[in-house]
Amino acid sequence: MAKQNLVLVGNGMAGVRALEELLALAPDLYRITVFGAEPHPNYNRILLSPVLAGEQTLEQIVLNDWDWYRTHGITLHAGKRVARIDRARRRVVAEDGTEAAYDRLLLATGSNPFMLPIAGRELDGVLAYRDIADTQAMIDAAAKYRSAVVIGGGLLGLEAANGLRQRGMDVTVVHVLDSLMERQLDASAADLLKASLEQRGLKFLMAEKTQALLGDDGGRVRAVRFDDGEEIPAQLVVMAIGIRPNTALAEAAGLQCDRGVRVSDTMQTFDPRIYAVGECASHRGIAYGLVAPLFEQAKVCANHLAEVGVGIYSGSLTSTKLKVTGIDVFSAGDFTGGEGSEEITLADPIGGVYKKLVIRDDKLVGACLYGDTADGAWYFKLLRDGRRIGDLRDTLMFGEANLGDTGHSGANRAIAMADDAEVCGCNGVCKGAIVAAIKEKGLFTLEAVRKQTKASSSCGSCTGLVEQILASTLGGDYSAETKKKPMCPCTPYAHAEVRAAIRDNRLTSLAATMHFLEWSTPNGCASCRPALNYYLISTWPHEAKDDPQSRFINERAHANIQKDGTYSVVPRMWGGITNPSELRRIADVVEKYDIPTVKVTGGQRIDLLGVKKEDLPGVWRDLGMPSGHAYAKALRTVKTCVGSEWCRFGTQDSTRMGIELEKALWRMYAPHKVKLAVSGCPRNCAESGIKDVGVIGVDSGWEIYVAGNGGIKTEVAQFFCKVKTHDEVLEHAGAFLQLYREEGHYLERTLHYVARVGLDYCKQRVLDDAEGRRALYARLQDALADQPDPWHEPAVAKVDLRQFEPLAVELV
Amino acid sequence: MSVDWRRICSIDDIPVCGARVLRGDGIPDIAVFRTEDDRVFAVRDRCPHKGGPLSQGIVHGARVTCPLHAWVIDLRSGAAVEPDIGATPCFSVRCVGRDVFLRSDELMRPAAVVASVACGA
Numbered sequence: 026m027a028k029q030n031l032v033l034v035g036n037g038m039a040g041v042r043a044l045e046e047l048l049a050l051a052p053d054l055y056r057i058t059v060f061g062a063e064p065h066p067n068y069n070r071i072l073l074s075p076v077l078a079g080e081q082t083l084e085q086i087v088l089n090d091w092d093w094y095r096t097h098g099i100t101l102h103a104g105k106r107v108a109r110i111d112r113a114r115r116r117v118v119a120e121d122g123t124e125a126a127y128d129r130l131l132l133a134t135g136s137n138p139f140m141l142p143i144a145g146r147e148l149d150g151v152l153a154y155r156d157i158a159d160t161q162a163m164i165d166a167a168a169k170y171r172s173a174v175v176i177g178g179g180l181l182g183l184e185a186a187n188g189l190r191q192r193g194m195d196v197t198v199v200h201v202l203d204s205l206m207e208r209q210l211d212a213s214a215a216d217l218l219k220a221s222l223e224q225r226g227l228k229f230l231m232a233e234k235t236q237a238l239l240g241d242d243g244g245r246v247r248a249v250r251f252d253d254g255e256e257i258p259a260q261l262v263v264m265a266i267g268i269r270p271n272t273a274l275a276e277a278a279g280l281q282c283d284r285g286v287r288v289s290d291t292m293q294t295f296d297p298r299i300y301a302v303g304e305c306a307s308h309r310g311i312a313y314g315l316v317a318p319l320f321e322q323a324k325v326c327a328n329h330l331a332e333v334g335v336g337i338y339s340g341s342l343t344s345t346k347l348k349v350t351g352i353d354v355f356s357a358g359d360f361t362g363g364e365g366s367e368e369i370t371l372a373d374p375i376g377g378v379y380k381k382l383v384i385r386d387d388k389l390v391g392a393c394l395y396g397d398t399a400d401g402a403w404y405f406k407l408l409r410d411g412r413r414i415g416d417l418r419d420t421l422m423f424g425e426a427n428l429g430d431t432g433h434s435g436a437n438r439a440i441a442m443a444d445d446a447e448v449c450g451c452n453g454v455c456k457g458a459i460v461a462a463i464k465e466k467g468l469f470t471l472e473a474v475r476k477q478t479k480a481s482s483s484c485g486s487c488t489g490l491v492e493q494i495l496a497s498t499l500g501g502d503y504s505a506e507t508k509k510k511p512m513c514p515c516t517p518y519a520h521a522e523v524r525a526a527i528r529d530n531r532l533t534s535l536a537a538t539m540h541f542l543e544w545s546t547p548n549g550c551a552s553c554r555p556a557l558n559y560y561l562i563s564t565w566p567h568e569a570k571d572d573p574q575s576r577f578i579n580e581r582a583h584a585n586i587q588k589d590g591t592y593s594v595v596p597r598m599w600g601g602i603t604n605p606s607e608l609r610r611i612a613d614v615v616e617k618y619d620i621p622t623v624k625v626t627g628g629q630r631i632d633l634l635g636v637k638k639e640d641l642p643g644v645w646r647d648l649g650m651p652s653g654h655a656y657a658k659a660l661r662t663v664k665t666c667v668g669s670e671w672c673r674f675g676t677q678d679s680t681r682m683g684i685e686l687e688k689a690l691w692r693m694y695a696p697h698k699v700k701l702a703v704s705g706c707p708r709n710c711a712e713s714g715i716k717d718v719g720v721i722g723v724d725s726g727w728e729i730y731v732a733g734n735g736g737i738k739t740e741v742a743q744f745f746c747k748v749k750t751h752d753e754v755l756e757h758a759g760a761f762l763q764l765y766r767e768e769g770h771y772l773e774r775t776l777h778y779v780a781r782v783g784l785d786y787c788k789q790r791v792l793d794d795a796e797g798r799r800a801l802y803a804r805l806q807d808a809l810a811d812q813p814d815p816w817h818e819p820a821v822a823k824v825d826l827r828q829f830e831p832l833a834v835e836l837v
Numbered sequence: 838m839s840v841d842w843r844r845i846c847s848i849d850d851i852p853v854c855g856a857r858v859l860r861g862d863g864i865p866d867i868a869v870f871r872t873e874d875d876r877v878f879a880v881r882d883r884c885p886h887k888g889g890p891l892s893q894g895i896v897h898g899a900r901v902t903c904p905l906h907a908w909v910i911d912l913r914s915g916a917a918v919e920p921d922i923g924a925t926p927c928f929s930v931r932c933v934g935r936d937v938f939l940r941s942d943e944l945m946r947p948a949a950v951v952a953s954v955a956c957g958a
Contacts, residue, residue: 477920483906548854548873551895551902551909574854578893578904586904590890825852831860832846832869836941 028056029128031330032117034107034274036061038070039303039319040133041089046327048097054331057099058125060117063156064104066091071316073160074349077188083157088467100125110278112296129298129330132275132286136268136304136314141176145238149245151262154185163263167192170260174198174249176235178205180347182265183218186227187349189261197228197257199235199249201266209345209356213372214379214395221352221377230257238262270305270312285312290337292326302326308340315343320469335517335545344405355401358391358408359383366390369422382421387413387783389421399440400424402496403489413783416743425489439493448490451483456494463498471495484737513553515546520556520770527560533569535561549575556771559658559694563766566808573825579656583815583824584641587634592641594633595655596648597691600665600683600703601629607650614647628662628700630655639829645816651691652816658772659694660701663687664712668705668722677722679705682751686720689755690762692812693805696769696778699762700735714742717775718758723747727754731761731787732779740776743784746792760791760801767804842931842938845869848877849935856892856901858882864944867928868892869937870912872899877930877937878912885910885923 031047033040036059044057061067065087072086094101105119116126138153140146150166152159166173167189175186178200190196198205204215219229234252238259241247250256270285281287281295285307292300292308302322304314313319318341328336344357362368366385371378376396382404383391388411392404403425407414414421442448444457462468462477471492475482481491511517518526523542532538535557539549549557554575561569573581584592598607611631615623622634630653636644645652655661663686666672668679683703693699702711703720713719715735719742721728726749733742745761748754762775764787769778779787791798813821851857851871859867859879866882868891876899882892889905899912909918915927931938 546898548897550897551907554895554897574852574896577895582893586890586893588887588889588905590888590893825855827850827852827857828855831858831866832850834843834845834859834861834864834939834944836843836861836864836945 029054030126031055031057031129031131032125032127033057033059033131033133034117035133035135035303035305036063036065036067036101036103037133037135037303038067038088038316039135039323040131041067042320043131043133043302043323043326043330044097044099045089046324047330050327050331050333052097055129057097058102058127059094059099060102060105060107060119060123060125062104062106063158065157066094066101066103068157070156073154073157074184074188077160077163077185078191078349079188083160107274110274110299112278112299115298127298129300131326131330132294132299132301132305133303134271134274134305136270136312138264139267139269140264141235141266143235143237145240145246146264148238148240149243150260151238151246151264154181154263154265155268163189163261164192166261167194171195172197172258173261173263174257174259175263175265176249177265177267178202178229178231179265179267180206180209180345182263183222183347184349185263185265187222187225189263190226194261195228196226197230197259198222199230199233199251201232201234203232205229206347206354209347209360209393210354210395211360211381211393213370214354214356214381214393217374217377217379217395218347218352218354222349268304268314270307272305275299275301275305283307283310290325290339291329292322292338293329300326300330308338311340313341313343315345317341318343333545335543337517342405342409344401353394353396353398355394355398356392357401357405358389360391360393362391371422380422384414384418387415389414402493406492412781413785415783415785416780439490439497442494448494449478449480449483449487452479454478454480459491459494460498463495468495469499512556513550515544515549515553516542518542523557524560524564524768524770527557527564531565533561533565535572535575555580559696559771563694563808567811571823573823580658581825582638582641582828583645583652583656583822584636584638585656589635591635591637593655594636594641594644594648595626595630595653596650597653597687598630598650599687600663600680602680602684603631610648610650614644617647618644620644626655626662627664628655629664630662639831642819642826642829651814654691657694658697659692660687660690660699662700663690664700664702664716666704666706666710668703672705674708675705675722676724677705677727679703679711679720679722682720682722682727682754683711685751685755686758689759689806690809692809692814693762693766695762695766696771697774699765699775701758715739716742718742718761720754720758725749729754729757729761732775732784734774734776736774738776743779745784745788756798756802757791759805760798761787763801763805764790766808767801841941843941843944845937845939847935848875848932848937851877851937854896856894856896858890858892859939861944866890866892867939867944868901869930869939870896870901872896872912877932879928879930879939880910880912880915881926881928883925884908885917885925886921891925 067089069086069088075081107117108120110117116124118124138155152162173189173194173196175182175198178198186196186198204212205219236252237250238246239248246262248256249259272282272286275286276282285305286301288301288306288308294301303319322338325336325338347354362383366383369382371380378396381393389407442456445455447455459478459480468474481488512520558572558575562571579585584594618640620633624632626632663683665680665683669675699717701718702713702716704711704713705722713721715733719730728747729745730742731745734740765775765778815822815824854873856868856870859869867879868882870878882890884891884903886908889903891901893904894901900909902909908921916924928943929940
């Protein structure tokens with residue numbers, strides 16, 4: 026098939042990013058032509074401020090050099106402005122007469138700086154701050170002239186003023202309001218910022234309205250006059266009072282525009298052959314001016330251009346950072362607060378630190394940080410995720426580092442870490458390797474870093490730290506992951522959406538689910554298939570057919586694969602109790618099958634390591650003990666102490682309670698592994714405090730704790746409830762676990778599930794609603810009722826026994 | 838000398854989206870895969886990363902994900918999918934009806950050959 030023609034108008038960050046995403050998906054679909062008004066290849070506009078300040082050079086901020094266009098066979102018309110779009114004949118025409126035909130057209134015309142409509146704005150030395158030419162003109166002026174005035178005390182204006190000051194000019198910032206960066210900062214933070222910039226030698230005229238610019242005889246600006254008649258000298262005037270989406274071309278072509286060029290959730294304009302991304306586009310009435318949303322738009326647009334056709338853009342939350350070296354400002358969300366919201370503030374004017382967090386309905390909705398912004402990315406994540414913060418509230422202000430070191434990884438650590446410090450312990454990746462990959466390969470997302478370096482791709486406990494390194498390496502370019510995380514690259518849908526679709530549409534097979542949700546791969550991948558299989562069998566326990574080929578090998582072979590390809594076998598010992606007959610059989614099996622290692626586990630069982638796969642059925646048969654499910658995302662062990670039967674301190678029969686729990690819950694598959702413990706007194710010898718469900722006997726009954734974890738991120742279980750009888754323990758623990766089974770995302774431990782939905786929610790469903798609790802427990806019992814033991818009923822459990830016999834070949 | 842194709846099994850002996858291990862004296866284990874659309878591939882049962890048994894991985898499309906550290910191997914070439922680098926040797930496969938054949942000379946002298954044959958065609 027002949028290639029189609031794709032024309033991009035606007036050779037900037039958003040448009041070229043869309044091309045990069047498109048080339049990754051469908052490298053050969055289009056013949057691509059690019060028009061750019063500037064005579065440069067695509068560069069990083071965000072970094073113009075460091076260039077102005079003399080901290081970087083123009084060469085350093087080029088994102089795609091000329092070679093990139095050549096390598097990808099892209100025709101680039103740099104320095105040619107497009108004059109019109111002929112939609113009827115599907116051509117664009119440049120001012121110099123160059124024409125290009127299109128099958129698909131992508132508009133990324135960006136925005137124009139807004140210039141005050143005042144006398145003198147046409148004088149020499151009056152500039153906007155938008156592109157390389159403006160930056161170069163400012164650098165040249167700084168070498169020749171003394172006084173500069175920057176009109177506009179917003180993000181861009183302050184960066185311009187700082188840059189000019191760095192280059193030795195005498196700079197006055199004129200702002201029409203009495204508070205700087207009013208769209209990003211509240212008054213307290215703005216005051217601190219102003220004081221700090223004043224210390225650097227900037228002057229401010231607040232609440233001043235500019236009336237006219239006055240010129241000298243040579244036609245160059247010489248002074249600025251205000252409404253009150255006052256004049257100040259200026260041989261350079263920079264207007265940084267805002268931008269307007271550049272819609273002229275689109276409007277002339279009859280495309281609907283409001284604030285910008287109107288686009289749908291698929292980034293298409295009124296004419297479906299024409300797409301728009303970036304600052305020129307208006308999505309649901311919002312035209313974004315920050316880089317992260319533009320990249321998200323580019324991704325969706327490329328997805329549709331590549332004819333994959335599954336991406337949806339549903340808007341972005343944004344955060345901003347001021348790029349003035351040495352001054353740290355961060356803001357995100359609604360930091361003004363107001364009706365129905367609460368504020369937590371920390372102010373240290375002498376130390377130059379100010380932090381304000383705005384909370385509404387138990388969720389963080391805004392953050393404004395000055396001086397210490399290390400936790401900006403963390404707050405932004407909490408904000409985007411919409412996570413309930415009730416449990417963090419007391420320490421929220423003190424940042425992520427204050428939560429403890431393990432697991433989530435303190436925010437301050439990324440910057441302080443040495444290059445050779447190890448970030449990802451699973452894959453042995455140090456900080457330097459991650460930073461190098463980000464810079465050299467031009468990575469912007471966590472997913473890309475994972476793919477390239479493997480950091481955080483195994484246990485995931487260093488994810489927070491890797492995100493921090495991304496944020497600190499990229500600064501404002503960091504395109505934080507969107508709130509909605511797709512389950513895997515095969516689908517744009519998140520876990521929760523997939524679960525809901527399976528439930529609401531009564532999907533009972535993998536094929537039906539993938540078809541219904543328009544999976545982009547024919548039969549998924551190694552991460553989505555096990556998740557889908559679990560969702561199906563946990564939602565429709567009797568209808569859905571288990572697919573062993575969609576399970577990880579451990580759940581297919583019902584043993585735990587080891588590094589040398591052999592397996593480990595852990596028979597179930599109810600509550601950690603065994604007897605001479607079991608021990609003899611274990612000893613016999615070890616000798617008969619020549620098993621190299623026998624180890625007592627932390628879960629009070631015995632692990633036989635190094636079993637050959639072909640021997641597994643024989644080992645199971647000869648052991649004559651139930652499967653311990655030590656290999657499965659399922660109930661593992663119920664650890665117990667000896668309890669009141671023997672212990673002189675014991676208040677309850679914890680062993681019996683543990684055995685009852687284990688017998689009620691074994692064979693229970695779950696989103697992740699589930700570990701229980703029962704202790705007979707608060708001395709807690711069974712370590713109930715770090716289990717998914719921990720039960721502690723007290724004189725008057727049983728206390729139940731949930732969502733503890735002794736693994737990657739040690740977390741103490743939270744008190745759930747206190748009950749009197751064994752049956753109540755079974756019903757409450759079972760109902761909680763069934764709730765987790767029904768709502769947890771695959772590979773999400775109870776700890777993370779409870780953190781996501783909130784402990785209060787779990788209490789409401791299990792404790793407050795007695796009928797709901799009984800229904801949950803009944804559904805669990807119903808699901809477990811006909812579950813086979815895979816070791817002893819392989820046919821019922823659909824264990825493919827052929828896997829234990831190699832195919833033979835004889836070569837003579 | 839004519840090529841000696843050795844019958845290994847029927848395609849029905851291999852689970853759909855699964856694999857069997859082929860074992861013989863003097864040859865390394867070979868993983869024989871069957872994809873969802875009944876293509877059969879044979880590669881050495883050893884991940885180029887840390888030697889994991891590829892036959893135990895999850896098969897998706899014409900790829901398998903190694904059970905040890907989730908490297909993805911393209912069964913058509915034996916090569917690891919980017920950004921990982923490495924390859925495991927491939928074997929020629931011929932399907933006649935439901936029968937699956939491998940070349941005895943390749944089994945004795947494992948060579949890196951690209952192999953892809955649709956069964957039942």
